[in-house]
Amino acid sequence: MFTVSVRTDIKRVAKALDDLARKQLPFATAQAINATAQIVKLAEQENMRKVLDAPTPFTVNSIAVKRATKSDLVALVYVKPVAASYLLPYETGGLNKLNSQAxxxxxxxxxxxxxxxxxxxxxxxxxxxxxxxxxxxxxxxxxxxxxxxxxxxxxxxxxxxxxxxxxDAHEATQRLDFRGVGQRVVASTFRGELDKAIAKAMAAAR
Structure with a gap:
């Protein structure tokens, strides 16, 4: 598991907002985080299709999202446990996991x-x-x-x-770079998603 923080982006935006917009910031931030998390999920799935040899729908769909709320501004993009157990060598290295004795x-x-x-x-x-x-x-x-x-x-x-x-099990040579994919997507998309979420929240508040 790894963490990508967007606190700096949120603080910069907050300084430029008036009181009304600042009140909408927690809700807008949760919406932006969730939108970004969904984009990360899609990027991770597309990366799986590129890196792995014909991954099954079960493997591709093992990427899931736990959504943020305005009281808990944390979203989690993760791999479900069963798939994580056999995908780990394609992230950190090591021998591929066998489903049987061979x-x-x-x-x-x-x-x-x-x-x-x-x-x-x-x-x-x-x-x-x-x-x-x-x-x-x-x-x-x-x-x-x-x-x-x-x-x-x-x-x-x-x-x-x-x-x-x-x-016998052999060395997993492909690398998914789950962390790198997630970090790049957050860096390129979150600020835009936050601006859109604030604008939408302000329109609804007026």
């Missing part, structure tokens, strides 16, 4: 539109009589994964076909 790398198995294997696919495949899970000695070395026994066809001998390869 990273499942599709080889010949069908994937969904996001390049991911369907849920419980290994279990369903391993239940088939011509499929097994285990290690096989290949020319490239021992390979652990889900294998399919293929039938002999015209011009092709029977053999083994690797469907899913089991790999």
């Amino acid at each position: 990273l499942l790398k599709p080889i010949s198995a069908k994937v969904n539109q996001y390049g991911n294997l369907p849920r419980n696919l290994v279990k369903r495949l391993s239940a088939k009589p011509n499929v097994f899970v285990g290690k096989v000695q290949t020319k490239a070395g021992v390979v652990d994964g889900v294998w399919q026994r293929t039938k002999q066809t015209r011009g092709k001998r029977a053999g083994l076909k690797l469907m899913i390869k089991f790999e």
Whole structure:
């Protein structure tokens, strides 16, 4: 978690306001903070789509906003806990988090539109009589994964076909820069959102 303060902007604006406008400042500030937080959320989601390889809607929609009020001028843009647990290495570095004992790398198995294997696919495949899970000695070395026994066809001998390869966790090389994206958006948008919110609040007060 990180903090971006806009107190300096608010103090500068407050000095230039008359008494009526100053009374509207807490409400206008809350509106401006919330508008900025929403822009930060959209920017973080767009950045995810650029940095990560076809992130799922669950991952993109894990960015959420806790809104500010005029009595609590703090908004929070955060990643929901489940997604945060596997996105953290793409922010701070380290090994990617595995959903099981190994990273499942599709080889010949069908994937969904996001390049991911369907849920419980290994279990369903391993239940088939011509499929097994285990290690096989290949020319490239021992390979652990889900294998399919293929039938002999015209011009092709029977053999083994690797469907899913089991790999260890590896270093997450992409960086989301969640902090940097948020700071840049706040710096470029908050003052404009505050001016708009004050003007709107003044129009409603008159």
